[in-house]
Amino acid sequence: MAAPGASTKTGSAACAPFLALLLVLLVTGRAWCDLCRGSVGPMESRRLRAGARAEPERPKRGRRQVHASASRTRPSLKQVLRGVVRETGTTPVVQLVWEVEGQRKLSPFCGRLKAEQMKIARLQEGDEVQVRVIPGGEQLTLQLLDAPTQGRGALQRAPHSRRYPELDWPPKEGRKDDWNWMDAEPLPYCLCGIAAQHLRSEVTHVEATKATLRFFWEPTGSRDSDDLQLELSPIAATLPAEELWAYLNLTTRPPCSELLQPGQFLSVQLKDPGASADLQVALSPLQPMRPQPALSSAGSYATLVWRQHLGRARVFDAHQVAFQETPEQVATRMVAKFGQLKSWRLQSSSAFATAAFAVASASMTGARQDLVILGTMPRAERLSLLALLIAQHLDQKLLWPQERVLLLGPFARERLRSLYRSAEGDELARQHLSRVRHRTIAGSCRYVLQKFAHMGDTLTRSISLVVLEGLPSAPGVQRELNDVLRALPERRWGPTLLWHRDPHDFGPTEQPPMVQALLQAPARLRTASALHGAEQRMILVPDSLSVAAQLVAQHLAQRNSVTVFADTKLFILGELKKLVQNLEEDLAAGRLLLFNNEDWNSSSLSDVMIHALAPPSPAAYCDRLASCRKLAITLIDFKMVDGVERLNSAWLDFVSDAHELLRGDDARRLRAMRRLERHGYTKMSESFQEDFQSQEDESLGRRNQPSTPQSGSPSSLSFVWPPPLQ
Secondary structure, X not given: OOOHHHHHHHHHHHHHHHHHHHHHHXXXXXXXXXXXXXXXXXXXXXXXXXXXXXXXXXXXXXXXXXXXXXXXHOOOOOOOEEEEEEEOOOOOEEEEEEEEOOEEEEEEEEEEEOOOHHHHOOOOOOOEEEEEEEOOOOOOEXXXXXXXXXXXXXXXXXXXXXXXXXXXXXXXXXXXXXXXXXXXXXXXXXXXXXXXXXXXXXXXXXXXXXXXXXXXXXXXXXXXXXXXXXXXXEEEEEXXXXXXXXXXXXXXXXXXXXXXXXXXXXXXXXXXXXXXOOOEEXXXXXXXXXXXXXXXXXXXXXXXXXXXXXXXXXXXXXXXXXXXXXXXXXXXXXXXXXXXXXXXXXXXXXXXXXXHHHHOOOOOOOOOOOEEEEOOOOHHHHHHHHHHHHHHHHOOOOOOOOOEEEEEOOOHHXXXXXHHHHOOOOHHHHHHXXXXXXXXXXXXXXXXXXXXXXHOHHHHOOEEEEEEEOOOOOHHHHHHHHHHHHHOOOEOOOOEEEEEOOHHHOOOOOOOHHXXXXXXXXXXXXXXXXOOOOEEEEEEEOOHHHHHHHHHHHHHHXXXXXXXXXXXXXXXXXXXXXXXXXXXHHHHHOOEEEEOOOOOOOOOOEEEEEEOOOOOOHHHHHHHHHHEEEEEEEEEEEEEEOOEEEEOHHHHHHHHHHHHHOOOHHHHHHHHHHHHHHHHHHHHHHHHHHHHHXXXXXXXXXXXXXOOOOOOOHHHOOOOOOOOOO
């Protein structure tokens, strides 16, 4: 019989393997029931899935590495900041100082000092202190340093001015002059290939009810058709007159021979054959645009008749084809085609508008010459002239409806709308202005870029004329103009019309890169104001007569002849006697001329012209500039009323047109004064209407009662009403 201890050991030894297996199963997460079923438990499933997408183990990073990486991405909080005490108390407020381009200035950041009574008690408003930022909390908390610390403040600010890189202006001369076929492609050679949706064709025969055309196909199997010399295929098609009328949106039914001519290129789409045996086509939405080669200038050989017609205006480098007709013939044709000049707001500059119309006309070869208009023009007249030249461009017979004009100018859309409304009563002018409004992309460069981005290259490829109202001077606007030109296709878009105030920006030989990107061999028209190229300045002064007397004395001392426009000659002569020693000699020799708005002699000529009196109109001011050789100064009066600058009402019409001559703070001041004057004028108008209505009501009540007007009664008062705003 075995001993009790031996049986116990034997049982323990027998259970030991079972207990070890159970322990292994519990550690590995495999339950006994799962083992019996032969399935995998949830713990094992997660481990298997994790093992299938296991990533390589990343190397561990020690504490020193983490600290070094954090120090590279974030500045140290121990850097010293400078500030100025703004408020004292238990938690003083400190306004931090930053450095801008090497100069210390107050920043908009303010923080509160941490409560340390012994240090805070010594602070006063305006003291300069050195602090550090304490991170955390809901507000900026600062720690006051005991003693000044050497070193530079950590807070700095980048320069405010934006710096633009130098722009690249590809010259217009380098653009292609070939046909712009839009989306049309030729047929594959011998019809071995895929026919495009829009096909290239040429009109071969025209009848009253239809036109016959033949398709182009590729001379080789290449699909790169832009560089190929295409040839006509033997495949012909018929274009019915109804398709042409519908495409051109015509209300009349002219024969095809008046709309098409043999040799004309068309982009067409194939129609379903139906019951007809002939191959019929319809016009594509985008028609091909002809090449736009630039005309070579013919020098400044205007005929004597045209020079007499222009007066003091000048024309240079225009092609001789512009002067084949007399001024009277051009003016008659212009009025008969586009309406009366007063409907275009050009009655005061009709001679110059006639010359611009003649130069911008299409030549016999169909090419157009670039045109530059230089000199000061009234704002309304220069847009009207550009609109007339746009209407002339859109009136060409071979111009298809998809072609668009690009007009870059301030508030161009609104001003075109105003011009259209002012032509009420002249249906011919309104018809052309309506076409100009609907087929012109008008606005600033930024607005045009948004249009390009919205409509895609279909719009950019349809531009056939570019018109600019002035060259931009701001770097940001120059960059936007550069983006507009780069968005246009590499082909030449056609002619360019440009108005620019300063004639000195266009030399006779070398031109700036921006000008070369817009123009090639342009004709130049100088208004009478740009006859001598005088510089123009506008100055805001509280007393124009006193300032004018000082300027006259200064320029007479420099041996310049001076013309002064002033309404009070005796006052300015009294001031000049104090400043000019030989005043009588200067007056007798004609070096000093004094005029008002009524007695000005247009044949006079001087080096300097000073306006201490508002011109009667912007057109009269431009005409006076033809008598100035060097410098034209305009002194605009303003006065202080209750601490506010108020513009003299006589200058309101003039500055509304010529405010572009001011820049910077003076321009902002003038805009504020103009708004204030118009607001005051409106209030006065409303007040006058109320007073007039009350007086009329009173007069109606007393109509049948005889009364004798007494002094001071409403019936004996005379109202002085200011002239209406233009």
